[in-house]
Amino acid sequence: MIVLEFKLKGKSQQYRIVDEMIRTAQFIRNKALRYWMDNQNVKLSDLYKQCAVLAKEFEWAGKLNSMARQASAERAIFAIQRFFANCKANKPGKKGYPRFKKGTRSVEYKTSGWKLSPDKRSLTFTDGFAAGTFKLVGSRDLHFYAPDEIKRVRVIGRADGYYAQFCISVERTEEVIPTGKAIGIDVGLNHFLTDSTGATVSNPRHLRKSEKGLKRAQKRVSSKKKGSANQKKAINRLGRKHLKVSRQRKDFAIKTALCVVKSSDFVAYEDLQVRNMVKNHKLAKSISDAAWSQFARWLQYLGKVYGKTVVAVAPQYTSQDCSTCGNTVKKSLSVRTHICGCGTVLDRDHNAALNILAKVLRQAGINLNTLGHREINAWGQSDLYSLVVTSMSKLTG
Template sequence: MLTLEFKAYGKPKQLAHIDEAIRTAQFIQNKCLRFWLDNPGVTKYDLNKYTAILAKEFPFAANLNSTARQSAAERCGSAITRFFKNCKQKIPGKKGFPKFKKTTRSVEFKQSGWKLSENRKRITFTDKNRIGSLKLKGTRDLHFYSLDQIKRVRLLKKADGYYVQFCIKVNREESVEATGKSIGLDVGLKEFYTDSNGISEKNPRFFRQGEQDIKRLQRRVSRRVKGSNNRRKARQRLGRRHLKISRQRQDFVVKLARCVIQSNDCVVYEDLRIKNMVRNHCLAKSINDASWYQFRLWLEYFAQVFGKITIAVAPNGTSQDCSRCGTIVKKSLSTRTHVCRCGCELDRDHNAAINILQKGMGTVGHTGTNGEKPLNASGEMTSTLVGAILSEQVAS
C-alpha cells in the first residue's frame, strides 16, 4: 500500500466543514466504544451495523458518508483487536485498553463520498457535510494510478494546514544490481549508526537543535490567556515547530535507509525494544530523538522493494563480546574503546557492528538473492516483520 499526501486548499467555510467531519468521526468512534463496553462480545460487523443506527438517531452523523462512518467504527475495532492480541501474547506492562478519544485529526473515506477532477488537481467530497471541492498541491502525479487502485482517502489536519492522503494499492518493486555485500549496523547516540566496515553516520539530533525554540514557544503559550486568539496562534506556532522536527527526522531516515539497502544485499541490525529502553529517564529524550525504530521500518520497507535481505538479531552481548576471539570484555557506557587481551582494539560501536553481522550470518548461513525475492541458503523466504524474534526470522 502506497500513501501519497497532498496539501489541500479551500475557503474558511470549507475548512470549518472539514473540522466538523473530523468531530463527527470522533463521535462515532467513541459511541462504538461505548456500545462495545455495554455489550461485551460484539464483533466488528456489529460495530459497522451500529453506525447506521447512529445515523438515524443523530442528524449530524447522517451528513457524514456511510463509508467514513464505517472507517471510524473500524478504528474502534482495531483498538479492541489490538488489546485482546496483547493480552493473548502476555505482553508485559499495559495492554492498551481502548480509550475514548479527546482529539482526532483525521476522517477517512473509502471508495465513495469523493470524486477527483479530470486533471487530478482537485477533489470534491460529495456527502452532506458540504466540504465541496478542494485544490490539491503536491509533487506526485495521480495519473499514474487508476481510480480503482485508490482504496482510501483521508482528510488530515496538521499544525500547518489540511492535507489529503490517498492510500493506493500497488505492488512496488524495483530492480538493482547485486552488490555481493553484507553489512551489520549498530545504532547509537554518539553516532546514528556504525557499520561493520567502521563507517559511521553522524547523529543529526534534530530535537536538540530546535529545543531552545520549542522552550521559547512553550513559554509564550503558557503566558497567553486560555481561550484567547493569541493563545491559539501561539499553539499553532509551537505545533509547526514540532511538525518541522518530525519531518526532518523522516526525511533523514528515509534517505539513509534507501542508501543502505541499495548499497548492500544483506543488512543485519539489532532487534531493539525501544519501549523498554526509554524507561531510562536520563536517555529517553536522546533515544526518541534518534528515531531508531522509524529507521528500522524504512530499512525493511526498502528491502522488500529492492528484493534485499534484512535480519534482526538479539542484541545480547554484542557490545561486550570480542569480535575476534569471542571473549567477554565488560564495559560501561562511558567506555568507547574495545580492548581485548587477544590484541583486538576497536571502537566500541565498530566491534558491536561486527558481532551483529557475525550473528546474522550464523543464523541463516550463506545468504544471497535470486533477483526477485530474498532467500536464505535453504530457499526459504526471509521475514522482515518488526518485533519478530530470531527463530521467526525465517519462515517457510
C-alpha cells in the same frame, strides 16, 4: 499499498467544515467503543449496524458518508483487536486497553463520499457536509493510477494546514544492480549508525538543535491568556515547530535507510526494544530524538521494495562480546572503545556491528572467521554474500 499525500487548498469556511467532519468521525469511533464496552461478543458487523443507528439518531452524524462512518468504527475494532492480541501474547507492561479519543485529527473515506476532477488536480467531498472542492498541491501525479485503485482517502489536519492521503492498492517494486555486500548495523547516540565495515553516519539530533526555539515558543503559549485568540496563535506556532522536527526526523530516517538498502544486498540490524529503553529518563529524550524504530521500519519496507534481505537480530551481548575471539569484555555505556585481551581494539559500535553480522551468519551455519577474504564471482557477487543469501533463504523458508 502505497500512500500519496497532497496538501488541500481551500477557503476558511471549508476548513471549518473539515473540522466538523473530523469531530463527527471521532464521535462515531467513541460511540462504537462504548457499544463494545456495554455488550459482549461484539463483531465488526455489529458496529456497522450501530453506525446506521447513530446516523438516524443524530442528524449531524448522518451527514458523514456511510463508508466514512464504517471506517471510524473500524478504528475502534482495530484498537480492540490490538488489545486482545497483546493480552494473548502476554506483552509486558500495559496491554493498551482501548480509550476514548479526545483530539482526533483525521477522518477516513473509503470508495465513496469523494471524487477527483478529470485532471486529478482537485478533490471534492460529496457527502452531507458538502465541504466543496479543494485544490491538491503536491509533487506526485495521480494520473498513473486508475480510480478503482484508490481504496481510501484520509483527510488529516496538521499545524500547517490540511492534507489528503490517497491509499492506492498497487505493489511498489524497484530494480537495482546487486552489490554483493552483506553488512551488520549498530545504531547509537554518538553516531546514528555504525556498520560492520567501520563506516559511520552522524546523529543529526534534530530535537536538540531546535530545543531552544521550542522552549521559547512554549513560554509564549504559557504567557498568553487561556482560551484567547493569541494563545491559539501561539499554540499553532509551537505546533509548526514540532511538526518541522518530526518531518526532519522522518526524512533523515528514509534517506539513511534507502542508502543502506541500495548499497548492500544483505542487512542485519539490532532489534532494539525502544519502548523499554526510554524508561531510562536520562537518555529518553536522546533515544526518542534518534528515532531508531522509525529507521528500522523503513529498512524493512525498502528491503521489500528493492528485493533485499533485511534481518533483525537480538542485541544481547553484541557490545560486550569480542568480535574476534568471542570473549566477554564488560564495559559501561561511557566506555566507547572495545579493548580485548586478544589484542583487538575497536570502536564500541564497530565491534557491535561485527557481532550483529556474525550472529546472522551463525544462524545460517557460516563461520565468518574461517571464510577470510573471498573473490567476486562472475555474477558480481562475493562467495560470502552467496552463502548468506542461500543459507538465510533456507532458514526463512
